[in-house]
Amino acid sequence: MILCADTEPDRPFLGSSSRYNVYCQKYSWNGIRIGVPAIDNVIRSHIDSYKENAKMTWFLRADETVKVSCGNSAYLFEHFDYLWKKLMHEGDEIGWHCHLFRWSDTRKCWKQEIEDRKWMEYCLDLAYNDIAKRRFKVTSTSMGWHYHNDETMRKLDSLQIIVDLSALPGLSSHGKLQDIYNKTSLSECYDWSLAPLHPYFPSSRNYMKEGTLNERLSILEIPSTIVRGKPWIIDRMIHSDEAVVHAFSEARQKKGRAFLLGFLHPDEVIVSHLNALKGFFLKHIKGLSIQNLERSLNLITEASERMNIPFKYMTATQAAKVYIRDANSGEGEH
Ligand SMILES: [Zn+2]
Numbered sequence: 001m002i003l004c005a006d007t008e009p010d011r012p013f014l015g016s017s018s019r020y021n022v023y024c025q026k027y028s029w030n031g032i033r034i035g036v037p038a039i040d041n042v043i044r045s046h047i048d049s050y051k052e053n054a055k056m057t058w059f060l061r062a063d064e065t066v067k068v069s070c071g072n073s074a075y076l077f078e079h080f081d082y083l084w085k086k087l088m089h090e091g092d093e094i095g096w097h098c099h100l101f102r103w104s105d106t107r108k109c110w111k112q113e114i115e116d117r118k119w120m121e122y123c124l125d126l127a128y129n130d131i132a133k134r135r136f137k138v139t140s141t142s143m144g145w146h147y148h149n150d151e152t153m154r155k156l157d158s159l160q161i162i163v164d165l166s167a168l169p170g171l172s173s174h175g176k177l178q179d180i181y182n183k184t185s186l187s188e189c190y191d192w193s194l195a196p197l198h199p200y201f202p203s204s205r206n207y208m209k210e211g212t213l214n215e216r217l218s219i220l221e222i223p224s225t226i227v228r229g230k231p232w233i234i235d236r237m238i239h240s241d242e243a244v245v246h247a248f249s250e251a252r253q254k255k256g257r258a259f260l261l262g263f264l265h266p267d268e269v270i271v272s273h274l275n276a277l278k279g280f281f282l283k284h285i286k287g288l289s290i291q292n293l294e295r296s297l298n299l300i301t302e303a304s305e306r307m308n309i310p311f312k313y314m315t316a317t318q319a320a321k322v323y324i325r326d327a328n329s330g331e332g333e334h
Contacts, residue, residue, distance in 0.1 A: 099144025
């Protein structure tokens with residue numbers, strides 16, 4: 001079981017004051033200040049079949065947008081350092097979440113860069129180096145809006161990232177997202193249409209495909225669990241039961257390991273923050289709550305007991321290391 005949180009400034013569509021059409025701004029951090037401790041509290045009260053606490057992999061936002069508004073791209077790592085150290089001490093992992101947002105002077109907004117590959121490499125290098133200066137060694141990544149291309153995957157591989165968790169097998173999006181406030185096009189592009197449902201070492205020539213021994217990268221891609229054509233969101237109860245039962249059935253069928261991987265965002269579990277939202281906002285956050293995170297974790301425990309199959313909570317890098325060890329020893333099951 002791999003539980004993940006993309007951890008970033010409070011998002012505009014959840015009612016925060018941040019905007020895509022402001023170059024430099026003061027972000028609000030309620031998701032981190034209130035949401036992260038609330039999630040921490042819930043996961044620490046759940047244990048796996050080996051009597052170990054549930055664990056979270058927190059992907060902290062670091063990229064050029066953060067640099068412009070906060071002074072350095074690794075601001076979150078530095079500013080909330082005490083919080084990450086506490087969580088790591090409790091068994092969690094700190095990973096990296098990078099949005100390839102680039103300021104557009106013509107459109108006057110932060111827009112997802114999907115063409116200039118040199119700039120993308122620059123953006124990844126910049127943030128990685130800023131994180132390293134704060135003495136964090138990140139080995140796992142989740143890309144903003146799930147975007148990857150061959151160059152970004154190779155770049156993460158060259159930065160010695162062990163595991164990436166951006167894939168949404170079978171899904172793609174072609175940039176229809178607009179800023180709700182000024183109707184500017186922001187894009188939301190990703191393509192995982194050819195990606196397999198199981199973990200894989202991407203080909204250096206096609207990030208969506210499993211590479212042959214000669215041309216595969218060292219980075220492991222662990223895809224999100226997809227239920228009924230949508231990624232499994234752990235703090236939303238839609239199809240959680242199905243996702244959980246499917247993972248256990250897969251483990252039984254293959255007499256080996258199966259991964260269950262779900263995401264959440266800390267800013268979406270703050271009830272008081274969300275109560276103020278109406279209309280458009282409410283539709284997008286429907287069903288997201290800290291109680292539903294708790295219910296999802298209960299479902300995992302119940303399914304394990306009912307089906308008599310043990311389960312283990314792991315961080316992204318722990319899970320990757322187990323997979324890589326098994327793959328190297330020839331015991332690997334998908
Ligand atoms: Zn994000």
